[in-house]
Amino acid sequence: MDSASEPMPETPGAIGIARTGFVRHNTSDPGRDLLERLGNCDLELVVIFASYNADSSAVIESVARSFAPTPVVGCTTAGEITHEGYTDGWIVAIGFPKSHFRAKILSVPDLGSFNAQDLIDLMIGNRNAMMEEVPNWHHEFTFLLIDGLSTREDVLVSELAPGLGPVPLFGGSAGDGTRFDNTYVLHDGHALENAAILIQIRTRCPVKVFKFDHLVPTSQRMVVTEADPARRIVREINAEPAAREYARILRKDPEQLTTFTFAAHPVAVKIGGEYHVRAIQQVTEDGDLVFFSAIDEGLVLTLAEPRDMIGHLNEEIKLLAKEGLPDIVLGCDCILRRLEAQERQMTGAISKILSNNRVVGFSTYGEQFNSIHVNQTLTGVAIYPPEDERQ
Numbered sequence: 001m002d003s004a005s006e007p008m009p010e011t012p013g014a015i016g017i018a019r020t021g022f023v024r025h026n027t028s029d030p031g032r033d034l035l036e037r038l039g040n041c042d043l044e045l046v047v048i049f050a051s052y053n054a055d056s057s058a059v060i061e062s063v064a065r066s067f068a069p070t071p072v073v074g075c076t077t078a079g080e081i082t083h084e085g086y087t088d089g090w091i092v093a094i095g096f097p098k099s100h101f102r103a104k105i106l107s108v109p110d111l112g113s114f115n116a117q118d119l120i121d122l123m124i125g126n127r128n129a130m131m132e133e134v135p136n137w138h139h140e141f142t143f144l145l146i147d148g149l150s151t152r153e154d155v156l157v158s159e160l161a162p163g164l165g166p167v168p169l170f171g172g173s174a175g176d177g178t179r180f181d182n183t184y185v186l187h188d189g190h191a192l193e194n195a196a197i198l199i200q201i202r203t204r205c206p207v208k209v210f211k212f213d214h215l216v217p218t219s220q221r222m223v224v225t226e227a228d229p230a231r232r233i234v235r236e237i238n239a240e241p242a243a244r245e246y247a248r249i250l251r252k253d254p255e256q257l258t259t260f261t262f263a264a265h266p267v268a269v270k271i272g273g274e275y276h277v278r279a280i281q282q283v284t285e286d287g288d289l290v291f292f293s294a295i296d297e298g299l300v301l302t303l304a305e306p307r308d309m310i311g312h313l314n315e316e317i318k319l320l321a322k323e324g325l326p327d328i329v330l331g332c333d334c335i336l337r338r339l340e341a342q343e344r345q346m347t348g349a350i351s352k353i354l355s356n357n358r359v360v361g362f363s364t365y366g367e368q369f370n371s372i373h374v375n376q377t378l379t380g381v382a383i384y385p386p387e388d389e390r391q
Contacts, residue, residue, distance in 0.1 A: 016327040017205060017385060019043070019095035020360055022082050025054035030091050031066030038095040043067065045103040045199070047143075047330075048074035048186065049092040049362035052177040056184045056191035059091060064189040071105055073197045074186040075145045078175025078335040079363035085351020086338055086363075088177075094330065094360060100205055100386075102130045102137070106198040107187055111152035120163035123200065127167065130202040137204040141381050143330070144171025146196035148183040148365030151232055153373040154294040156196055161371035167200070168209035169371075170379040172332030172364035173292075178259060178339075180281065183365065205327065206384040208320060211369040213377040214312035217268055217275050220249060220303040224295060232291040233284070237301070243287040246280075249303065257283050260343045263336040266376050267301040275302065279336050279366075279375030292366050292375045309341060310349045313378075317357045320382045324390060331361035331380035338363045 021037025023030050038046070046067050050059045056076055064072045080090045096103065104126035108114050127140070142164060146153050153173055160169075174183040184191040222245065226236035237245040247254035250265050262280040269278050278301065279292045320326060331354075341347045359380070367379040384390075 017097065017100050017389075018328040018383060019097070020083065020328070021093045022090050025051035025089045025091055027091070029062055030059055031062035031064070034063060034091070034093040035066045038093060041095060042098045043070045043095045044098040044101045045096045046070055046072045047094045048072060049077050049080055050074060050186065051080060051089050051091060052076050052078065052175060052179065053089055054091060056186065060186040060191055061189050063093070071103070072186070073105060073145065073199060075172070075174035075362070076176060076184045077362040078177055078365060079338055081331055081333060081354055081359055081361045081363070083355055083360065085354040086341070086347055092360060092362065094328070096201070100203055102134055102202045104130060104200045105187070106200070108156065108196040108198065109192065111147065111150045111156060111194050111196060116159035119160060123160070123163035123198070124165075126200050127165070130200070134202060134204070137202055139203045139205060139207045140167045141201055141207050141209050142167050142169040143199040143201065143381070144169060144196060144368050145185050145199075146171065146173050146368070147185055147194050148173030148175050149180065150194050151230070153366055153368060157368045157373055158371050160198070164370070169368060170209050170211070170332065170381060171368035172362060172379070173366035175335060175363060175365045178335070203383070204386050206386070208382045209380070210316075210320065210382065211367070211374065211377050211379045212316045213277060214307040214309050215266060215268065215277060215304040215376065216307055217302045217304050222249065222267070222301050222303070224297050224299045224301065227295055227297045229294065229296045232293065232295050234289045234291065234295055241287045242289040243283045246289060254287070259336070259339055263340040263343065263376070264306065266304050266336070268304045269299060269301060271372065275304070276372060276374045277304065277376040279334070293373050306340065309337070309344070310346055310353070313350060313353050317353060321357060324384060326358055326382040327385050329357060329359040329380055329382045331359045331378055332364045332367050333361060333378045334367060334376045335363045335365060336376045337378065
């Protein structure tokens with residue numbers, strides 16, 4: 001076996017109810033090798049997260065072929081989360097066995113043109129069908145994967161909210177490392193742009209959908225006075241050029257603003273009594289600020305400052321494991337969290353926490369939680385063994 005397809009060492013308990021496997025992004029036949037990693041199991045669904053260094057079309061074609069007729073969905077990443085924590089250059093696969101899961105998949109092939117009511121009707125129909133098929137299974141969640149450069153995440157999650165009912169939703173926006181060139185969702189053997197995949201899951205496993213961030217709002221506020229909402233561009237803040245004013249507030253040189261600056265000094269908006277981060281993606285040559293989330297004129301932005309990332313993550317993960325260690329935690333983690341960890345030399349410590357608590361997933365260009373698109377958060381679902389299977 002060549003080095004490109006050597007398996008990643010796995011931690012004890014990595015193969016539980018949900019199956020996991022990892023291969024390098026340049027593996028010659030990733031589908032074949034991932035099928036071997038996930039083992040002989042009748043799978044309901046396979047989810048993959050493919051490194052931005054991979055040939056996305058070749059990866060999904062290979063994996064879909066190898067696992068057929070099991071459906072395969074996924075997306076490209078801004079980095080992967082494996083059983084070693086933060087990694088780069090891998091293809092992550094998660095298999096959901098039919099013994100514990102049922103899944104329905106909805107494709108949104110064109111985010112510029114979709115009928116929300118039709119999708120809502122299909123969501124309700126799918127949920128009812130799964131309830132009839134496995135009436136004694138009582139746990140549900142919805143998982144969204146969406147093109148991270150589409151700028152349509154906010155619209156999609158808000159319009160689909162009526163179809164969720166009591167079922168929690170989480171999700172992540174496909175990434176492209178820190179290049180911001182091409183992002184893809186993967187479905188039906190194809191890599192798709194400007195598209196989304198909605199996965200509805202019913203399970204006999206208890207689940208907990210979560211969202212947390214380590215940011216604390218300050219008293220420093222600013223107002224968006226000129227913007228291009230369709231492109232998520234802010235041209236002026238407080239009636240001054242956006243990048244220059246943001247830098248002035250931080251007491252920094254506007255020529256030295258970087259992705260690390262944005263990760264360390266995000267801004268947030270207050271929605272429904274809670275603050276949600278509206279992260280800055282980059283500065284344009286004209287001195288405008290491009291955001292990861294919806295932005296508009298008149299919006300009041302509050303500067304946020306980070307708590308200790310390691311301590312906060314430990315606290316939140318402990319709460320997830322309060323009544324027992326999850327079988328797996330499927331996580332969508334903002335690229336800005338990873339960049340902050342790198343800048344503050346916390347990558348090793350963060351990776352250890354993620355690894356010890358069975359977190360598997362990817363770094364994103366944005367996260368979804370119920371009806372809101374957010375940034376600089378870790379969203380996901382903790383999946384626990386059924387009561388009769390706990391040791």
